[in-house]
Amino acid sequence: MIAMVAVLAGGVKSAHALSGTYNYASSGSYFYEYGPSQYWHTTTNAGYCGHISGSCSPNSMRWTYNNGCSVSNQAEWINITSAQNGTEKVFIPGSSATTTRAPYTMTYNGANTHTFTINQNAYYDTWILAGTYYDIRNTWLSDATCEGSSTQVGFDEIRIMY
């Protein structure tokens, strides 16, 4: 049962115990983009807030083309720090997400890192489980997919469930 739905626009990080489901969007004060701006693209009416949920924003997602094996463009979701177990999921949009090796990095347990790839091309507007970790910190996604052909790396919602 959902007790409340709210949209927060603030940028405060806190360390208190969290409860429930937290969605981090691909814009706003919890999301940072890096790399040449001309390589960042937006697809409107796409992604979790733009195509699935009617009560969050923005109604768009961000994407960039892959860049071989080196990083040009990447983004960081600033997750609220909380010393407890959380389960992280990533939303794979139906649009502009065709890479078969989207490379994610997340930090957890104070200073551990976990890197993994997700086949975005095999999913469509669904959540994919990344794993359960203690003290999840931030999450990164880059364009260094190491693919030979032109594919799109989709940047949309990150969800952490406590």
Place this chain on the structure above:
Amino acid sequence: MKTQYSKKQILKLAGFGSLALILGLGVTGAFASNNGGQSVQERIQSLLSKLQSASQQEQKSGQLADTPQGKVFAGESAQKMEKLHNDTQAEIDALIARPESERQQAVSEIKQFADKQDLAVNYKNTSKSSYNANVSAEIYTTAFDQYEVDARNNQIIQFGPKPLEIGQESKKFDTTARYSKAELETMARQFISKNAPGVNVDNLTQKIGDKDGINYFFRWEDTTREIEDMHPLIQVGFSRGGDLLSYTNSLGL
């Protein structure tokens, strides 16, 4: 230098969206039970406190490296803390998971779904369903795939390629232009009839999507209700060569 593939102009975001917070009642019944005078929740907290202390100590005296992700564990410290973290998670999971004997039914369902009785299925952990935080879901993996199973009834909620380590060989799909969209839809309907026989997709709202005209996704939503901001859905993805890509069924949640 990165190649610019598209001339589409960058649209400026409105900038007001950031973090959607959904508060729910997401604790499984297992947390309420007692053992030796200590509740499961207290035992979990005790395990996590030990992990936190070890991590803090390692951050003071262990090996760390400056990376784009900040100061992180390196070398033996990284391995040691990863192992301690994983061991702790396994201990916690043992406190909240169903007995292995009960999970065998889920394994059987997965083998039937994959139509492969000798499939090696590994139980990973118990967490919350991606589509309903109030439902306990079990995660199982095979060589290339990941299954999310409803722990209440062993029904498969989701199937698809599992997250892989960087550089790990990924599953290959047949992308030959063998089937038309209409033929793939027929296959999707047949797939649902076999794997979710109680679902009548004609009573649901259909949405069809594709990725570059190579991978097709046939989705039916129950638009009369929402669970955590999403309409419950059943979706089947096929490559145009006829390979199953992914499957989601949140109608029963």
